[in-house]
Amino acid sequence: MSLLNDTGMYVLLMKRVLVQPDRWRMFFRQFPKELEKLGLQSLPIVIIISVFIGAIMTIQTKLNSSNPLLPTYTTGLVTRDTLLLEFSSTIMCLILAGKVGSNIASEIGTMRITEQIDALEIMGVNSANYLILPKIVAFVVMIPFLVIFSMALGLVGGYFVSLFTDVISTADYLTGIQYAFVPYYVFYSVVKSLVFAFVITSVASYYGYYARGGALDVGKASTNAVVNGSILVLFFNLLITSLMLG
């Protein structure tokens, strides 16, 4: 019953969000701020995680593929495809669901409990559209860049392993990451990330927008936004993978 109620309220909220802004000038004033807050401020975490995971993945793949029958470039190839297919889109988005989702839910939730959203409504502003649309559009615009950046940095992480350790030779690694490259995997990953970006921002906005009570409730809204956003990312991952690769 609660799930049905939440779904219905989410759909009604999106109906108010996904309309033309009252003033495009105000939308374009908010939009760059959101690009900076949701996109550029996520860069440090994307850089750190991608480089380290790329490096760790290279080491673990090498350790688990010691069969002499496997070609020496296997490690690079597996690292690349894992990064392209799953890590840089799904896992990165799950991490960003935590950072971006909690940020959005707490910001909008605080505006709700301090009556700032009521103030917008009293002025005759479509508060849902004004507050949420720039966030959704900004994150959807930024996510392909973050994903592609993450792919590149993950490969750089693996390259560092080949350069500074004896786990794999640089030549084998470079051969592996160039071998049998399928450009469609990048397209698939970007498409997935666009859907995830919409899910993360809209679900977090929903929980923030309908927050009630005090600071404790904003915390709860933030937790719900992250948990449910992450579950939905995994669900859509399964769905899109079945549709695009199945």
Add this chain to the structure above:
Amino acid sequence: MIEVKNVDKSFDGNKVLKNVSAVFETGKTNMIIGQSGSGKTVLMKSIIGLHRIDNGRIEYDGRNLPDMRMSDIRILRREVGMLFQGSALFDSLSVMENVMYPLEMFSPSTKEEMVERARFCLKQVNLEEKAFGLAPSEISGGMQKRVAIARAIALQPKYLFCDEPNSGLDPKTSLIIDQLIHEITHLFGITTIINSHDMNSVMEIGENIIFIENGEKAWQGNNKDIFHVHNEALNNFVFASELFKQVKSVNQ
């Protein structure tokens, strides 16, 4: 003028407003008073349209709010200004930007005209120019209330709503805010509705007072009559403080 006719409102079967009727006059400070939990906030939120009423009419100069579509309500709300209990200033904007916000959203004026109007409104509420560029968190509670009033009057509203305008303020600042609301109401001929349980405010600016008790209108009058009414609930409310008890005994 705002006219409320036979308004009922309930939450989960619990009737909070019972057949409330009242007239809020133009150019006067109309006050809704009552104890905590009496239903005065629900009445105000119903008048603004933040709560949908069960029965009755809420007429803004003849325009019945419950009959309106959302798009029409939005248009009507551009004629409404509101001062919230906690000021509800936008954290991410400066004082000046807060007052500019409704103008940028709805005014067809040029940027220069908007800046001029915002400065005029901030001067009207006696805010010092050095505070214009500060964030709401950098100014005092009293100053935040003044900024909120300036924002509420930026679009020259016909109707002004004030929810507990003095909560959290010291008596002197409360008096300044009351006088400011009173002045603005008369200067611009606004229909002002103030939700309060502060008897000092009632005595200071209550030109038309509606007393709500258990969701019903128990009395309507002005600040000159309120001391001489034989209504037990109202008397308990008015003479709750020692100061007003002494005022009563002196009068007697």
